[in-house]
Each structure stands twice: as structure tokens, then as C-alpha cells.
Amino acid sequence: MFENLSYKTKFRALIVIACMLSVAAYRRSFYPLFQVVEEHHALSEKVREITQRTEGKRDLDKKLSLLDRLIGKQDVVPDQVQQDIISFVTQHASGRISVNKLAPVHAIQEGRYRIFSYQVELTGSFNDLLRLSYEFEKSFTDSKIVSMQFFVTRKNETC
Numbered sequence: 001m002f003e004n005l006s007y008k009t010k011f012r013a014l015i016v017i018a019c020m021l022s023v024a025a026y027r028r029s030f031y032p033l034f035q036v037v038e039e040h041h042a043l044s045e046k047v048r049e050i051t052q053r054t055e056g057k058r059d060l061d062k063k064l065s066l067l068d069r070l071i072g073k074q075d076v077v078p079d080q081v082q083q084d085i086i087s088f089v090t091q092h093a094s095g096r097i098s099v100n101k102l103a104p105v106h107a108i109q110e111g112r113y114r115i116f117s118y119q120v121e122l123t124g125s126f127n128d129l130l131r132l133s134y135e136f137e138k139s140f141t142d143s144k145i146v147s148m149q150f151f152v153t154r155k156n157e158t159c
Contacts, residue, residue, distance in 0.1 A: 078105045078116045081142045085118055092135050097124035118143060126150065 005013075082105055089099060103119035122129060129150065137145055 076142055078107065078118075081116070082118055084142055085120060085140070088136065088140055089120070089122065089132065092132055093124070093128070096128045097122050097132055099123075116143075117146075 082102075086099060086102070089097065099120060100123045101119075101121035103121075106117040106119070108115045108117070122132070124132075133145060133148060
């Protein structure tokens with residue numbers, strides 16, 4: 001059957017058959033491989049983006065926890081915090097400090113931030129008040145002291 005053909009024609013037919021086999025091999029083996037490699041690169045890029053976002057989220061969580069420690073926790077009920085302040089004062093005062101006046105909770109909305117102010121007037125000795133304020137700053141996590149004012153009152157006793 002192939003005896004009538006010249007070597008040149010047989011070589012051309014062999015090249016055509018080799019091209020057809022290479023195209024068939026490409027479609028059956030290599031094309032899906034290239035698709036898998038492309039998908040692998042795309043998924044690797046997504047993993048890299050997710051890793052960067054989680055690192056950013058971790059940084060934000062660290063900053064948020066730092067702010068919580070500096071200015072007090074967020075998402076707390078104001079009346080509950082006021083009750084916690086009073087219970088903290090009564091637990092740590094050991095009977096030498098008393099609550100003289102308790103102002104209602106003052107709320108301010110400023111942009112995205114809600115600020116609650118608590119005013120408590122305490123009566124006691126200077127050292128006890130300083131010790132209580134130190135304990136408050138050190139251990140109370142729901143709120144922080146922004147300002148303190150000390151007033152000295154003397155009883156005028158005459159004989």
C-alpha cells in the first residue's frame with residue numbers, strides 16, 4: 001500500500017500524523033494541565049490576599065484592644081457600667097470612702113463614636129481617694145478616668 005509512495009510523501013504524511021497526534025495529546029493531556037496550573041496560580045493569589053487581610057484584621061484587633069484598654073470597652077450598657085463603678089468603689093473603698101453624689105449618665109454622639117460620661121462624687125481622705133483612683137485605672141476595664149478634681153472641705157468647729 002505504501003510502496004507506491006515516495007519517501008518524501010511518506011515523510012510528509014508522517015509529519016501530518018505526528019502533528020495530529022501532538023494536537024490530540026495537547027487536547028487530552030496538556031490543555032487540562034495548563035488550566036490546572038492557571039487555577040493554581042489564581043488560588044495562590046487569593047490565598048495571599050486572604051493572608052494579607054487576616055494580618056490586617058489582626059492588626060486592627062490589636063489596635064482595638066489597645067484602645068479598649070486606654071478608653072474603656074465598647075458595646076457596653078451605660079447603666080450597667082455605672083452600677084459596676086459603684087460596686088467597684090464599694091468593694092475597694094473598705095469603708096473609708098463613700099459615694100456622695102452620682103450624676104446621671106451623659107451620652108454624646110460624635111460621628112461614629114458614642115461617648116458616655118459618668119460623674120461620681122466621692123468623700124474620703126486624700127490618700128484613700130488616690131489609692132482608689134489607682135486601683136480603678138489598673139483593674140477596671142469597662143471605663144477609664146478622664147479627669148479628677150479634689151475639693152478640700154473643713155469643718156469649722158468652735159468650742
